[in-house]
Amino acid sequence: MAINHEHQLTVLKDILSEHQLDRSGTVAECEQIERLAKSLMANDAVHSELKQTLSHIYTYSQNGKNATDLSSHINQHEQQLADWMDQLT
Numbered sequence: 001m002a003i004n005h006e007h008q009l010t011v012l013k014d015i016l017s018e019h020q021l022d023r024s025g026t027v028a029e030c031e032q033i034e035r036l037a038k039s040l041m042a043n044d045a046v047h048s049e050l051k052q053t054l055s056h057i058y059t060y061s062q063n064g065k066n067a068t069d070l071s072s073h074i075n076q077h078e079q080q081l082a083d084w085m086d087q088l089t
Contacts, residue, residue: 005043012036013088016057019074020081030065034058053087056080 003011015033019025037058041051060077067073074081 005040005045008036008040009088012040012057013085016081016084016088020078020085023074023078024071025064025074027065027070030061030070033061034065037061050087053084057084 012033015025015029015036019029037054040046041054041058046054060080064070064073
């Protein structure tokens with residue numbers, strides 16, 4: 001069963017919040033963020049302003065899954081994570 005875009009946003013916020021609070025994450029989480037952001041960007045029910053934020057989150061996840069030091073990558077995006085959390089709320 002597919003989840004609707006509100007549930008996708010909730011899951012996305014939960015993962016990003018964990019990255020922000022724990023300052024660590026996994027490649028699998030980055031891959032899930034990537035899938036969620038991509039799906040939400042393709043959804044017509046999602047506002048165009050939010051799609052710009054999702055595009056940045058998508059890039060963050062792609063770079064994160066390919067980073068040699070994921071914790072460092074997350075730390076470098078501390079402010080963006082906070083901003084994105086505000087924009088997704």
